[in-house]
Amino acid sequence: MVGVIVDVGVIVGVDVSVAVAVGPWVPVGAGVGPRKGIPEHACNSIVINNARENLRISYLFQAIILFIPGTFYNNMTSIEVTNLQKTFQTKRKAAGLTGSIRSLFKPEYSLVEAVRKLSFQMEAGELLGFIGPNGAGKSTTIKMLTGILHPSAGAAKVLGFTPWVDRQKLAYQIGTVFGQRPQLWYHLPAIDTFILFGKIYELDDRETQKRIDYLTEAFEIKDLLDVPVRKLSLGQRMRCEVAASLLHRPKLLLLDEPSIGLDVVAKQHIRDAIKRMNQEEGVGVLLTSHDAGDLEALCKRVIIVNHGQIVYEDKVSNLKRKFLTTKMVEVRYAQEVSRDFSIHGVQILKVGHYGVKLKFDTAITPVDAVMSHLSGAGDIVDITISDPPLEEVIAKIYQEAGSQQQPGQDRNHG
Amino acid sequence: MKTFSKYWSIFQITLINSLAYPGELVGRSLMIIPFMWIFYQLWKVTFSAAGADVIGGLTLRDTLWYLMLAETIELGRPPIARTMSDNVKDGSIAYILNKPYDFLLYQFSTAMGETIFRAMLNAVFGGLTVWWLVGAPNHPEGILIALPAIFGAWVLHFCINAMIGLSAFVVEDVSAFTWIYQKLAFIFGGMLIPLDFYPKWLQSLAKFLPFSSAIYGPARLFISPTYTFFISVMSLQLTWVLGLCILLVIVYRRGLAQLTVNGG
Numbered sequence: 001m002v003g004v005i006v007d008v009g010v011i012v013g014v015d016v017s018v019a020v021a022v023g024p025w026v027p028v029g030a031g032v033g034p035r036k037g038i039p040e041h042a043c044n045s046i047v048i049n050n051a052r053e054n055l056r057i058s059y060l061f062q063a064i065i066l067f068i069p070g071t072f073y074n075n076m077t078s079i080e081v082t083n084l085q086k087t088f089q090t091k092r093k094a095a096g097l098t099g100s101i102r103s104l105f106k107p108e109y110s111l112v113e114a115v116r117k118l119s120f121q122m123e124a125g126e127l128l129g130f131i132g133p134n135g136a137g138k139s140t141t142i143k144m145l146t147g148i149l150h151p152s153a154g155a156a157k158v159l160g161f162t163p164w165v166d167r168q169k170l171a172y173q174i175g176t177v178f179g180q181r182p183q184l185w186y187h188l189p190a191i192d193t194f195i196l197f198g199k200i201y202e203l204d205d206r207e208t209q210k211r212i213d214y215l216t217e218a219f220e221i222k223d224l225l226d227v228p229v230r231k232l233s234l235g236q237r238m239r240c241e242v243a244a245s246l247l248h249r250p251k252l253l254l255l256d257e258p259s260i261g262l263d264v265v266a267k268q269h270i271r272d273a274i275k276r277m278n279q280e281e282g283v284g285v286l287l288t289s290h291d292a293g294d295l296e297a298l299c300k301r302v303i304i305v306n307h308g309q310i311v312y313e314d315k316v317s318n319l320k321r322k323f324l325t326t327k328m329v330e331v332r333y334a335q336e337v338s339r340d341f342s343i344h345g346v347q348i349l350k351v352g353h354y355g356v357k358l359k360f361d362t363a364i365t366p367v368d369a370v371m372s373h374l375s376g377a378g379d380i381v382d383i384t385i386s387d388p389p390l391e392e393v394i395a396k397i398y399q400e401a402g403s404q405q406q407p408g409q410d411r412n413h414g
Numbered sequence: 415m416k417t418f419s420k421y422w423s424i425f426q427i428t429l430i431n432s433l434a435y436p437g438e439l440v441g442r443s444l445m446i447i448p449f450m451w452i453f454y455q456l457w458k459v460t461f462s463a464a465g466a467d468v469i470g471g472l473t474l475r476d477t478l479w480y481l482m483l484a485e486t487i488e489l490g491r492p493p494i495a496r497t498m499s500d501n502v503k504d505g506s507i508a509y510i511l512n513k514p515y516d517f518l519l520y521q522f523s524t525a526m527g528e529t530i531f532r533a534m535l536n537a538v539f540g541g542l543t544v545w546w547l548v549g550a551p552n553h554p555e556g557i558l559i560a561l562p563a564i565f566g567a568w569v570l571h572f573c574i575n576a577m578i579g580l581s582a583f584v585v586e587d588v589s590a591f592t593w594i595y596q597k598l599a600f601i602f603g604g605m606l607i608p609l610d611f612y613p614k615w616l617q618s619l620a621k622f623l624p625f626s627s628a629i630y631g632p633a634r635l636f637i638s639p640t641y642t643f644f645i646s647v648m649s650l651q652l653t654w655v656l657g658l659c660i661l662l663v664i665v666y667r668r669g670l671a672q673l674t675v676n677g678g
Contacts, residue, residue, distance in 0.1 A: 143508060146508075146512045147511070150670075167511065168515075168516075169514075171514040176509075176512050181508065185427060187431055187435075188430060188434070193427075196427050200420050200514060201514065202416045228434075
């Protein structure tokens with residue numbers, strides 16, 4: 001991208017999402033947006049030094065675009081869900097043969113509300129985490145957003161389409177990965193599926209090849225492409241799966257449990273690659289998971305669902321600030337510690353010969369006071385301060401939300 | 415053009431995929447050898463017991479070549495209905511439905527991809543066996559004339575099976591329906607006994623039903639490849655294909671709204 005005119009084309013045309021994802025006031029100069037190996041702030045400063053003239057014009061231009069009322073509004077929202085509901089009817093059967101026979105003649109059905117009046121919005125290019133325990137309604141929501149399931153009530157717009165009406169048109173614009181279900185042809189090498197997808201999404205052969213080259217580099221799967229998928233490890237296969245779902249440059253990626261069953265390294269691999277695709281191509285990512293690590297590593301904003309309803313919705317940083325106020329501190333001293341070690345407002349977890357382990361809430365007890373107390377107690381050799389894992393925080397939110405629900409509701413669907 | 419190449423690629427990848435386990439592919443096709451041998455014994459006894467060289471216009475040789483092609487058509491077919499019902503049961507239909515292609519054409523392309531090699535191997539093994547038992551067919555060139563009808567038979571078979579498969583959207587398990595269809599096809603399709611051996615009234619009924627267009631028509635065309643017969647087989651087949659296609663599309667549209675994707 002060189003020069004203002006090219007950029008103007010990009011902004012006015014298709015990819016408003018990219019510009020917005022980077023931030024509304026990032027200069028539209030040459031090479032804006034984080035490139036590989038250059039952090040975002042460094043990138044901006046290079047631009048500012050090199051092209052001050054361009055900068056002024058581009059600020060002006062952005063101002064004009066942003067103030068044209070309503071014109072670009074729709075392009076900025078990629079998902080809009082209003083009062084979405086899905087109710088499943090499931091047959092109930094008592095245990096044993098008698099129960100089976102009875103259910104033949106007098107079937108009993110129970111209604112399961114998998115999704116209840118769900119409403120939320122997702123901006124273009126956003127990294128949104130959609131988390132909740134098993135059976136919270138995450139997958140059902142994703143399936144409705146891709147148009148596979150028809151909702152019982154409510155409305156949804158994904159990239160301007162109503163998914164269950166324009167499923168095929170929408171399919172060209174979104175990529176999906178269902179972590180528990182492979183989409184690659186199991187007995188064939190991944191490259192075969194990539195080429196097939198190229199055809200299915202109606203790409204030129206040359207374009208497909210270019211895209212495959214790019215994705216194999218981004219996901220580090222060059223050596224895996226020629227191996228039959230069944231011979232890959234789960235982590236390797238998942239990388240291929242996500243790469244395949246990005247082949248047609250979707251604007252929105254829906255990932256349903258992409259890290260399920262993966263080890264720490266494999267998870268990190270996938271997260272890095274997804275992050276990179278978000279930064280380089282501005283693809284929006286809606287990610288369901290019950291792994292808080294995914295959320296912490298990837299998402300800017302989080303929606304926590306339970307029992308088919310939103311129980312919490314905020315920026316991940318706010319979530320941390322609000323709920324991650326507890327600190328765990330482990331201190332080691334040069335001298336022996338007295339047995340009756342205590343600090344006001346601090347919970348002492350363990351007192352050893354040379355060290356103590358304690359926990360306190362920064363909202364109640366100031367960090368300063370605790371630290372000065374600790375250093376006053378002796379010569380500190382080593383200190384470790386840690387946050388409680390995000391899992392705990394989320395579990396707490398689930399519990400709080402769960403206690404407000406009526407008990408005894410079936411949660412078989414998710 | 416792009417639309418066509420889309421389905422052509424799906425067909426191709428299924429074709430390659432069916433070669434993933436060549437041993438299994440060949441092993442399965444070898445089954446036709448004992449089948450043909452049993453048919454040979456059965457009909458040899460029947461013909462000699464009747465004391466006739468020709469029954470219902472067919473000689474022993476005609477009968478066996480007819481049965482060879484009928485078996486080839488039948489054994490080459492993949493279990494479309496079961497695949498579709500499995501897709502619904504295990505939820506993999508989610509991946510099929512969220513791609514920009516037509517669900518039914520996708521299923522047809524994969525079905526054809528699975529059919530080709532199986533049918534070819536069946537024809538080779540079955541053909542060699544029959545050749546060894548009763549000698550060369552009377553009209554080897556008949557196979558070329560029968561080809562369009564064989565393809566039509568597969569299309570027709572697809573329509574019926576897809577319809578059964580679609581009922582999985584509602585009832586999930588379809589094995590009962592496929593069982594019934596299979597037995598009807600055995601009897602009215604002329605898979606065990608050429609329809610020509612039936613009493614007149616049953617013949618005319620069976621020949622009209624779609625099952626005969628899916629087996630009897632093309633197999634019979636192979637042993638009597640005449641122009642008029644070709645036209646009559648093809649026109650009946652085409653009528654059934656058209657009618658069932660329309661019905662299939664209607665059923666599909668209705669079924670989709672019913673669909674509940676399992677799991678997750």
